[in-house]
Amino acid sequence: MTIPLSDGQEPLVVATFSRRMALQLANGEKVSARVKGRRLRPVCGDRVEAEPIANEPEWLITRVLPRTNELGRPNTRGKLEVLAANLSFIAVVTADPPTPDWFIVDRYLCAAELMGVSAAVIFNKTDLAEPGTGVRDTLQDYERIGYQTVLCSARSGTNLDALRVLLARQTAIIVGQSGVGKSSLINRLAENADLPTTAVSERSGEGRHTTVNSVMLALPNGGAVIDSPGVRDYAPGTDNxxxxxxxxxxxxxxxxxxxxxxxxxxxxxxxxxxxxxxxxxxxxxxxxxxxxxxxxxxxxxxxxx
Ligand SMILES: Nc1nc2c(ncn2[C@@H]2O[C@H](COP(=O)(O)OP(=O)(O)O)[C@@H](O)[C@H]2O)c(=O)[nH]1
Ligand SMILES: [Mg+2]
Ligand SMILES: [Zn+2]
Missing domain, CATH: 1.10.40.50 (Probable gtpase engc; domain 3)
Structure with missing residues (x-):
């Protein structure tokens, strides 16, 4: 399945692996691409100018078009790393386990406000246990200030339709602590998705090795979701x-x-x-x-x- 692009639109970055990218062209074709020069840093969601490389199957990205917004966060070395661009929605996922860190949620919601995009708080893994009053009260606090919340389970499928409605026709990124079930949710929402998922117990605290930086997948009822498996749980901050x-x-x-x-x-x-x-x-x-x-x-x- 392809992400809908209108005719003549510039290629869209749909996956990044360090300096290698996957592009979706306006005709729906997917090609792999390299990046020209060291200063260009395309991310998922970017529109780019690109050209086929003579006698090679690859394309070359020559320019990143101006972004409407970008979601950034500090990386392990404290430098700002852009996770994705041109978003319309941020879905912040929590679960238990891992023990919810609501400060991470608040930092992503803060980033969403500054980007001018909508956001929602998802509580996944309801098949394990009904959320306690602490979780329910916290979610209610978010509802009170206008953020939609969804209690769901990627495993049992409970309430995934509510999530489908929220994400329909959006360009969304799914964020949250590692192990909350982001990849599992996307595997249920996007057709043909086969993202790797990792049991919390199998993760090493100091960041596990992931080859893919981020990937954007089409949703059946229009729109797209981005999964960005980070090596560690860094949430956005601001110095202003x-x-x-x-x-x-x-x-x-x-x-x-x-x-x-x-x-x-x-x-x-x-x-x-x-x-x-x-x-x-x-x-x-x-x-x-x-x-x-x-x-x-x-x-x-x-x-x-
Ligand atoms: N019981 C239960 N386990 C889940 C659910 N969603 C994900 N998991 C498990 O939680 C672990 C982490 O999931 P994953 O999708 O890799 O989390 P991510 O790091 O946020 O992408 C895996 O073992 C999943 O099988 C759920 O709804 N219920
Ligand atoms: Mg994941
Ligand atoms: Zn005051």
């Missing part, structure tokens, strides 16, 4: 205080009523955000994530001077 504030939509909303227009919602007087937390209108746990992300930007900023 205003971006952190914008990245937490409920904090940005209540923050409009603070006394000071540059209020960081920490110890400032007449802070509408603090009032909203006390009134139970903002989740205290989300506020902790906000403060944690803010603290990490402070460290970054201090390092610069």
């Amino acid at each position: 205080v205003n971006d952190v504030i914008r990245g937490f939509r409920e904090i940005a909303k209540f923050g409009a009523d603070c006394k000071f227009s540059d209020c960081r919602h920490l110890r400032e007087p007449d802070c509408a955000v603090k009032a909203a937390i006390e009134a139970g209108q903002i989740s205290a746990r989300r506020y902790e994530s906000y403060k944690r992300l803010l603290a990490s930007t402070k460290k970054l900023t201090e390092k610069k001077y």
